[in-house]
Amino acid sequence: MGILKKIITSNNKKRLFVLGLDGTPFTFLQKQMEEGKMPHFQRMLEKGSFLRMNSVIPCISSVAWTSFLTGVNLAKHNLQGFVDRKLNPFRVYIPTARNIAVPTISEILSEAGKRVVSINVPVSYPPKEVNGIQISCFLATDLAKAVYPKHYYSYLKEIGYRIDVDAWQGRKEKEKFLKDIHYTYDKRLEAAYYLMGREDWDYFQLHIMETDRINHFLWEQWESGHETYAAEFDKFYNKVDQLVGDLDARLGNDVEFMILSDHGFCSIKKEVYLNQWLEKNGYLKYKTDAPKSVTDMHPQSKAYSLIPGRIFINLKGREDEGSVAPGNEYESLRQELMEKIIHITDPDTGEKIVKKIYKREDLYSGPFYDDSPDLVVVPNDGFDLKGNIKQPNLTYKGELVGMHTDDDAFFYLRNYDIEPQEFGIIDMLPTIAELMEFPMKEAENFDGSSVLS
Amino acid sequence: MTEQKATNITWHGGSINQEHREQLLGQKGVTVWFTGLSGSGKSTVAREVEKKLFQLGHLVYVLDGDNIRHGLNKNLGFSPEDREENIRRIGEVAHLFTDAGVITLTAFISPYRKDRDKVRGLMKEGQFVEVFVDCALEECEKRDPKGLFKKARAGEIKEFTGISAPYEEPENPEIKLDTKQQTLEESAGAVIEFLKEKGIIKTNSQDAYSDDEKEIINKRLSDLGYV
Structure with missing residues (x-):
């Protein structure tokens, strides 16, 4: 494996912030940076490692993120797709966090008394009673049932927090869809900054789903340089770039900072x-x-x-x-x-x-x-x-223009110099365990290994 | 009528108890007691709950007022004494069903609080779920599914609850339904939700969603091309 060289030694609090950019490809970010469209991210490359990462097979966000959260393959965590089957009697259903058969990082850290905040991370509906806060992912249908502890619901409702965009507009009314993307994204950040300032936390995971959504409905237009939508696409990712820069500044160097996606994207033929x-x-x-x-x-x-x-x-x-x-x-x-x-x-x-x-x-x-x-x-x-x-x-x-690819996710870790290597999202939990210097008893069950060692 | 006549009798238990039967059935025995005026929707809601529970794979049985009066209670009328005996017998039957591990739904006007409380007293804590099917008299009378209000108003039926006989509302029912405001789906859903909360039926992992929520999530996933 790679040679670990930590560039800056942090203090011993071992806190970690994870920013998830759903469905954002490694090669896409490379291209945007080369064209100078993501200056903040580009600046981050000088003080950390930016690597290509594999997803899981089948390449689905709910499966991939559950492997991230648990460090195991689907036959151990049991989240096998956006839909799955049960037998005797044969039926098709939508799995949720209730189906995840092993502890997730939030539960593991909670049990050890660490404070966790998780916003919008797949698959976190229904929310678990963690030592901290969970705001569920897009599998939630009602915000009132998507928040733990419940008292944060009134705050989220008041600011007009949105669980997910209306994808139907992505098919039919692109202008409305784009407005929805920006609105939903802005509200997500508003909630995240609010909680960052208010809560004491050891592990904070903020998940941006709007990247995946815009990719699904405008990827082809971006790729082909559509006169309106390519610029709109860039504009949205420019906002994401600003978030990366802003978080970098806010987090300071005593917090580890990881950014990653769960899969790549390409145009649908x-x-x-x-x-x-x-x-x-x-x-x-x-x-x-x-x-x-x-x-x-x-x-x-x-x-x-x-x-x-x-x-x-x-x-x-x-x-x-x-x-x-x-x-x-x-x-x-x-x-x-x-x-x-x-x-x-x-x-x-x-x-x-x-x-x-x-x-x-x-x-x-x-x-x-x-x-x-x-x-x-x-x-x-x-x-x-x-x-x-x-x-x-x-x-x-059909109307969908972007699809997932399994070999073009990305991984970024600030302040670490990691040697290029073949690895996947399943290696993330062992990596986090090492980063936070937190030995997990679940480690013997892990399918992956830390990219740091 | 309720005095103990037989004396030389002993209660016999076997090695198989309620808990064993409940394990076999994958549910807990319970009596869900719907009470309310004639026409309030007791039977309709009970039948909907029955259907939903059955579809979820549960053994469920409805003891319905009129049906029981065709057989077990055919010798009883509507005087206060007969009403009391009617409910006492039903209560005992429901108790046996509950002991058998069955989800037992009863749909009787059962107008007297003390009669219902007696049935509650037969059961163990948590095994009696009183459901007050609340619906204003005017609304029940408007519905009048069996034409009984009309007959009662015409004086053809004596001692008709709400018209010429009292109805004592439950003071602390486990569930209160408002069938004028709620849809049938909502009323039945509230009962099933309660049974889930109390662990009487298992919350299956695939049931993280109610039927309405399933529709929402299916649409969201299908708009994304995920389903």
């Missing part, structure tokens, strides 16, 4: 519907002509997919109405699917859609391994794998 492919190729059938979800799958089905690129075999003894026998039949079906799916192309352009397919054993281990997907398809950049059913075609160009 097409949405891809794996369930359409499975159906067309005879692996998936439905009980009715108008199925509402994969739960209406016919018992003779062999496989189905959940967003993004997760494929589950309809395995006997596991699935409600399994049709594929464990052992040879299961293995040969997985092999067959891998061999066929790797060659899928966009019918319109002939481009190859799939970059790689993983078997579950290549990626996961832990108590929830049995619930993890049997195969995970990773697409080439530009092909956004969806879980929709009954799509007429394999691919479609």
Whole structure:
């Protein structure tokens, strides 16, 4: 691993501020800095390490941040997607913080008597009773239920705090959407600065989600230099740059300062519907002509997919109405699917859609391994794998213009000189444990290791 | 009617108790006692709660006023004494159901406070949940689903609660519903929320959201292309 050289020795309070910029790519920040559009961040490079980082597979914010918060893979923390499945009876549901099976950093530090503040961090709904404050992430539907302790709710309501932007506007009314982005972002910072000034804390994590949201709806316009929206895009990131500079000044050198994202972004060429492919190729059938979800799958089905690129075999003894026998039949079906799916192309352009397919054993281990997907398809950049059913075609160009990539997240740590290395967001909790000089009993379960040592 | 007639009897317990049955069922036995005027919505709310709990995988049973008077209590009328006996029998049945681990919903006018309190006294702490289905007399009369108010006003029914017989409101019900203001969904939701809070039904991880919240979060995630 890298050679650690701390540039400035801090005192022994070992406090840490983490700024999360959801979905902000390493290569994007590099480009903006090269063009002089993010001067504060650029100045930070002289006094810290700025590195490219891997996300998780499948590349989803809720999975990635849960790995950040817990230091383990999804088969240990059990937050497997924005949607997940339960069996017996077969249903699809939206996992929340209640599903996280291991302690998160806020809980670990709380237990040791440290004060924590967490604002908007995925996945933190419903909020936990930490030693400090939690304001839940975008999985909260009602601000009144999103705040711990509850007395901060009236403050947030009074300032007009917003949990998340209205993404529908991102599809339909870009001007309104941009206003919403700025408003939501400004209110988030207002709340953060208020709490920073008021609360005594050892660990503070502020999560900016608006970066991911603007990327989803304006990435393509930024990339292609759209006459209005490229400038609007830059304007928003310029605000983020000012935040970085401002925090740097406010935090002083006795607090460690980490900035990171959870995944990268690229433009969407097409949405891809794996369930359409499975159906067309005879692996998936439905009980009715108008199925509402994969739960209406016919018992003779062999496989189905959940967003993004997760494929589950309809395995006997596991699935409600399994049709594929464990052992040879299961293995040969997985092999067959891998061999066929790797060659899928966009019918319109002939481009190859799939970059790689993983078997579950290549990626996961832990108590929830049995619930993890049997195969995970990773697409080439530009092909956004969806879980929709009954799509007429394999691919479609929709309203979303930006998608996640798994190898272009970033990591910045002030006052440390870290040697370039291959690492991922799963290595962050061990890194934090070392940074804060706080040995965690959970460490023996960690899947990653500190990038400092 | 409630005197103990049989004397040479002994209570027999087996090795299987309520707790064992509750473990088997994945719920706690409870009596949810809906009380209120005729037409206030007791049965309607109880049936909605029944449906929702059943869908969540719970064993639930509704003891309904009219239905019980078809069988177990067919020999009882509406005099104060008969009303008392009616509630006493229902209370005992509900107690047995609760002991069996069943989520028992009862929907009876049960107008007298002392009768309801007697039933509460049969149960262990927390096993009796009194739900006051509050609805103004005028509203109940307007609804009049069985045409009973009309008959009572015409003098065809004697001793009709609210018209010619008293209704004693609960003083400290566990839950108070206002079926004039609340939708059926809201009333049933309030009961289920209470059962969750008290640990009578388990809060499944996938149930971090109510049905309304599920709609909101599904829309948000689908607008983002995540669902």
